[in-house]
Amino acid sequence: MKTTTKALIVWAAAALAASSALAQNAPAGGAAAASPTLAAVKARGNLICGVIGSSAGFSLPDSQGVMRGIDADSCRAIAAAIFGDANKVKFVSLTAQQRLTALQSGEVDVLYANLTWTMSRETRSGVQFASIHYYDGAGFLVPKQLKITSATKLRGASVCLLAGPAETVTHEFFAKLKANYKPVTFTDGEEMRKAFLAKRCDAYLSDQSSVATFRASLGTNAENYLLLPEVISKEPLGGAVRKGDDRWFDIVRYAQYALGSSMGLDNRWAVNAIAAVGNYGEVWTRSFANSGLPRGLNRLWSDGGLQYAPPFR
Secondary structure (H helix, E strand, O other): OOHHHHHHHHHHHHHHHHHHHHHHOOOHHHOOOOOHHHHHHHHHOOEEEEEOOOEOOOEEEOOOOOEEOHHHHHHHHHHHHHHOOOOOEEEEEOOOOOHHHHHHHOOOOEEOOOOEOOHHHHHHOOEEEEEEEEEEOEEEEEEHHHOOOOHHHOOOOEEEEEOOHHHHHHHHHHHHHOOOOEEEEEOOHHHHHHHHHOOOOOEEEEEHHHHHHHHHOOHHHHHHEEEOOOOOOOEEEEEEEEOOOHHHHHHHHHHHHOOOOOOOOOOOHHHHHHHHHOOHHHHHHHHHHHHOOOOHHHOEHHHOOOEOOOOOO
């Protein structure tokens, strides 16, 4: 375990001890409400987490069948916070079209599935976003043999993309260019990647993190493809829960921040979460170090990025 993580665990333990003492002295009126979702998770003995399951860097099984990536580790952090055991999580792989329905119906307890925080999702879909754990944006990958170095030169190109929000983003981009293009839509990411490599389309569009990790996965063949510089959308990705269970929302939010207490969990819950998956920087490095993608906006605020936790007091 790295020294930074050890120090963070020691800090978390001390902070939670102080917070626990404050909570014990708090007036009864400030007592936390019970969470039906937490009660169901504890009774079941595991957390059910919805993921894409085919997105490198976010959620993708390794050669041993173990789900890896920043979304998978976010789920493990919640399980560790609840049970003290990061392995008490069941991953359910969902398509982009299935993910919100699975959360709404109660099929999953929490959703970490390459999901962008948008106003319409919170106001129309009955879900709440707990935090932003990755700042992303859509970008294009093209074969170098096309000799295209800018997305503005993709006029008339065929573009592989996933059905759903990516269709809107792509349409808006080409509309601004006043250019035609041919969308080639898919519901499954792996199917889309195979189609692109089989030259069924000129360009591949997805969040830049996904594009970069896909390119890196090609090994020596990666040099034959170029990630274009344009980022054509803002995609703040986060974990989502159903509305109506405020205490569960708190648990998911602060498991990400690894802060807080008095939420119906063991007082060592933040220590357990950090010990299980490491600090944010370690999770990010483990998920994306091989992609060649700069950490950018996902650096800590003290390093010029946007990642920070609310004040702990």
